Amino acid sequence: MLFLAVTRFLLVAAAAAACSLLAERYGTLAAGLIWAAAAACACGAGTALLATSAVGRVTWRNRVAGYLIPWGWRLNRGRLWPVPIISWVVWVAIGAAALVLRPGPAAEEPPGLGVRVALFAAWVADAAALLYVAGTIRQATPGGRVRSLWDLAAVIALVLAVSVGLYLGGLATAALVVGGGPPAVLGGCAAVFVLLVATLGRNARWN
Known part of the structure; x- marks a missing residue:
């Protein structure tokens, strides 16, 4: 799990840098078009590698494809074709976020690099949470839980949209608070819980 998280982090960072x-x-527009085309080629190559790999065997084809089309596996319901489409959308979204956060030539006082990096990380965390919830909805059986998951997905999407809107409106700090606040709070709570379990769990009785 940790290796997967680190791998995804490196992929996102490399995409943003590219x-x-x-x-x-x-230029921004040409870069966006080039990136979208390159992402389409990468996703197509990943799909071809998986389609031609032997069933039941893990080879270099599977490993390379895992880097090219890493997203959408919880949404595909056993089918291959949704994965490259979802992965392409995610790759394009990552590139778009990186391009949007670049200071324009006409900007008088652009946000600092630290703010822009933190905001990019916040948007990635929000989008990852939204993708995870969407995958959970896709895999869940119909019932009351699905309704609550849809509500959660709507909240995450709203937070992400408001944060992007605030940044485009010139309010970078407010955008960071809105977009990065929820992930920071949840991450802090998770860290405290893990710390408590690690320090007190050995002596605690759970029954």
């Missing part, structure tokens, strides 16, 4: 380099050389 988009920034493309924007510096070709």
